[in-house]
Amino acid sequence: MRIYDQIPSLRQNTSVALGLFDGLHRGHQQVISKAVSYDESLTPAVFSFDYDNPALISKPDFKTLLSPTLKIELLESFGAKLFIHPPFSSIKNLPASRFLREILWGALGAKAVFCGYDYRFGQNAEGDTEMLKTFCASHAIHCEVVPALTEDGIPISSTRIRECIHEGKMEWAQKMLGHPYTIDFPVSEGRRLGRCLGFPTINQPYPEGNILPRFGVYAALAQIDGKQYIGVTNVGVKPTVGANNIPAAETYVVGYEGDLYGKRVPLSLIHFIRPEQKFSSVEEMKVQITRDTQEVTRMLQNMLR
Ligand SMILES: Cc1cc2nc3c(=O)[nH]c(=O)nc-3n(C[C@H](O)[C@H](O)[C@H](O)COP(=O)(O)O)c2cc1C
């Protein structure tokens, strides 16, 4: 897949999926798979944008569900050949009519376009699916607006998934996403207390702008060098040892020995086990972490690939 963070001038004819696609949930996947399978003579492309400067946007509280690295891997696995994601600030002031003419028709060479029922585009989100359909009809572009996919009778949406994650309802989030909620943040150094406790942990601090799950302990699956491991993860601020208010995922990787600093460790949170607690002593916490590890190992050992 070729990736562009500026608007390219494409020389091929394309079948384009349009949307922000945060989370790449099952509804998004439906739009993208239509673009991918529509006509094999067209190059399947995904046109999105990045919220580069939250102050610029109408949603300053926007919290993303998906790390850019994972988004790219998932798009590739869905069959997209081009991924165009300019910064929001670079397209924000473009009137809807110019977006259609200059970007969709001109730069991207779209011969087919696909989007979700609530897609908006152009300055102040002035363009809607009716405007898109009218433009496509007059430019011989095939256009499909895909209705909402529902789960339990309610449309699947990134907002609904964010709420589930916020409440620790990981199974529900996974059901709507079509893949587990996964983080892919760099592994940083902690205070090296973990190994003294008998539970070395990788620390993955949450970067600003990412949705935070309910604080607590999760059954998790970690990917290390192409191998899957069971992880026991605490998401939170470690009130027992204090003095750290940057939320992080801290994971004891069951059965792993070696150095993980600087490695990439995509981590899927599968099931919420218990809330984060302030223990009266580190010893007491150690007893609980031992129990958490046993519980998680029992729960996930049949899921290991
Ligand atoms: C499975 C697990 C559960 C944890 N639960 C809690 C908890 O409930 N409360 C807490 O303050 N810290 C909790 N922690 C975080 C520990 O306090 C932390 O891993 C330990 O202090 C080591 O910190 P370090 O990585 O900075 O060395 C948990 C860690 C793990 C791995």
Ligand SMILES: Nc1ncnc2c1ncn2[C@@H]1O[C@H](COP(=O)(O)OP(=O)(O)O)[C@@H](O)[C@H]1O
């Ligand atoms: N099974 C394991 N799970 C997690 N980290 C491990 C494991 N085995 C070794 N490590 C290493 O130990 C480091 C964590 O040790 P720890 O004392 O908790 O330090 P820190 O305070 O930096 O988290 C990890 O970053 C990793 O390199």
